Structures are given as structure tokens and as C-alpha cells.
């Protein structure tokens with residue numbers, strides 16, 4: 001804090017994994033303070049006490065994340081401590097009070113809200129395993145924010161495709177989130193109308209038709225998704241892929257004479273091309289999903305497509321699609 005005085009919050013956080021200390025002394029502390037978060041608060045409070053006289057305007061931050069997500073008992077964070085509650089285990093498709101996956105998180109939010117003097121949120125708004133995958137969280141971006149605000153959260157990080165530019169509707173997603181962070185009760189439908197009209201021009205009605213398709217199919221009964229679905233998630237039905245590409249075809253036709261708008265629309269076909277090539281490769285090759293995927297990737301300068309170390313990136317997909325196309329051609333010539 002002496003060396004880098006320009007910051008407001010100085011974080012002392014757990015590692016990004018589930019390996020907490022299991023020694024006897026820590027187990028005793030966890031027992032006393034209601035779990036692992038109790039140890040973190042006990043520790044961070046001591047740091048907060050040590051710096052408060054010299055740095056009365058600064059804060060010490062820590063996570064409520066993974067094994068520290070539940071609020072502690074018999075201990076509360078000091079006045080100069082910031083708690084950042086992380087929503088990584090949540091279903092992105094449903095409200096926090098309307099999904100079994102989310103109810104425990106809502107309880108944690110309420111529990112932290114009752115004891116944290118300054119509550120921040122670290123929220124996840126896209127698919128980190130494959131950034132471009134369609135994520136139909138257009139309504140919950142709002143309802144989740146409303147829950148944070150209603151539970152006294154005063155700061156938020158909305159984590160998106162920070163490593164790339166390949167997130168689905170990244171421009172609209174960022175814009176919508178910015179608007180909702182100013183006013184979490186704004187009308188999402190009219191914001192989307194405003195953005196699509198302004199950004200996609202004559203293709204806007206088709207983009208909205210595609211968003212309705214997402215709502216109808218990806219949000220159908222029984223679907224849930226965390227922020228790391230893969231291409232085999234059951235919400236991505238064949239109908240979604242085929243119908244999505246049909247609508248995108250009409251969207252492109254509507255702006256065919258405007259290269260800038262066409263590029264914006266075309267980019268949103270990337271996930272559909274990928275889904276079709278992986279899940280329905282014969283149709284994909286017949287409909288040119290492989291070559292369109294490659295064209296969009298080059299056009300947008302995309303390589304990284306995932307946060308995960310062992311998942312494929314754009315060049316890996318291109319190579320495997322080229323291989324598939326060669327094999328299909330050979331098969332045809334032997335027939």
C-alpha cells in the first residue's frame with residue numbers, strides 16, 4: 001500500500017482452486033467461525049486492523065468464492081474490509097429465487113449482506129469454456145443485478161470474454177450491461193430494440209427473431225446452464241442450429257449492400273457454424289458452415305475461443321473442419 005498508493009482496495013484472496021488448508025489449527029478455526037470463510041475473515045480482519053491507522057481511506061478486500069462462498073458465523077468483517085461474492089456456481093438462465101442451482105447462492109448473498117460493511121460482486125455473464133456459445137441470459141442479466149442491488153451490493157465486476165472478441169453478441173451484451181449498471185430497472189426489451197435498430201440496421205428485425213428463437217429453444221423447460229457449457233449441451237438442439245442459420249441468412253440478405261452492417265451480422269453466425277460443424281457435420285459441410293467459420297475467424301481476428309487450457313481454439317477447429325471436408329470429398333469421389 002505504501003509502494004502502490006493509487007488503489008482503493010487491496011485484495012488478500014484465496015487461490016483459484018479448492019485446496020484449502022486442512023491442518024488441525026485451521027480446522028479448529030473453521031469450526032469456531034462457521035466454515036472456511038470464517039478463517040479468511042479472521043485473517044483479513046487482522047490485516048485490516050494493521051493498516052487502518054496509516055491508511056484510513058483504503059480497504060482490504062477478499063473473496064467469498066468456491067469454498068469461502070458461505071458467510072461465516074461468530075465473526076464479521078471489519079469496517080475497512082470489502083467482501084467480493086462470486087456467482088460462479090450459478091445457473092445463468094434463471095432468477096436466483098427460481099432455480100434449485102441458484103437458491104443456495106441467494107441465501108449466501110443475503111447472509112453476506114447482513115454482515116459485510118461493503119459488499120461487491122464478481123459476476124459471470126458468458127460461457128468461459130467456449131466464449132462464443134449462445135447464452136440466453138438476456139433477462140437474468142437484469143434480475144441478477146436487481147438481486148445484488150436489493151441486497152446492498154455497491155460494486156460489481158461483470159466478467160465477460162476478457163481474453164478475446166468471440167463472445168456471442170459481445171457488443172450488445174456490454175452495452176446492455178452498462179445500461180443496467182446505471183439503472184437495473186430499465187426496460188430490457190426496449191434497450192435491446194434500441195441497440196439492434198442502431199447497430200444492425202435493416203437486419204435488426206431478424207436479429208430480434210433470432211433472440212426469440214434463443215428464448216424459445218435454449219430456455220425451454222428443464223434447461224439450466226452454468227458459465228461453462230460445451231457444444232453438446234442439450235439446449236443446443238438441431239432445430240436451434242438449422243433455424244438459427246436460416247434466420248441469419250435472412251438477416252445477411254437484409255444488409256447485403258452494406259459491408260459494415262453485413263460484417264456485424266455475419267459475426268453472430270460464428271457459434272451456429274461451430275455448433276453445426278461439430279454436431280451435424282454433414283449438413284455443416286453442405287451448407288458451407290466450415291468455410292464461413294474460417295472467414296469470420298479471420299475477419300474478426302479471433303484465435304482464442306476458450307478460457308480453458310485444454311479446450312480448442314479457432315485454429316484447431318479450422319484444421320479439424322478442413323480435415324472433415326477433405327474426408328467428405330474423398331467419400332463422395334469413391335461413391
Ligand SMILES: [Zn+2]
Nearest residue numbers: 021022023026
Ligand atoms: Zn492450517
Ligand SMILES: [Zn+2]
Nearest residue numbers: 091094099224
Ligand atoms: Zn436454472
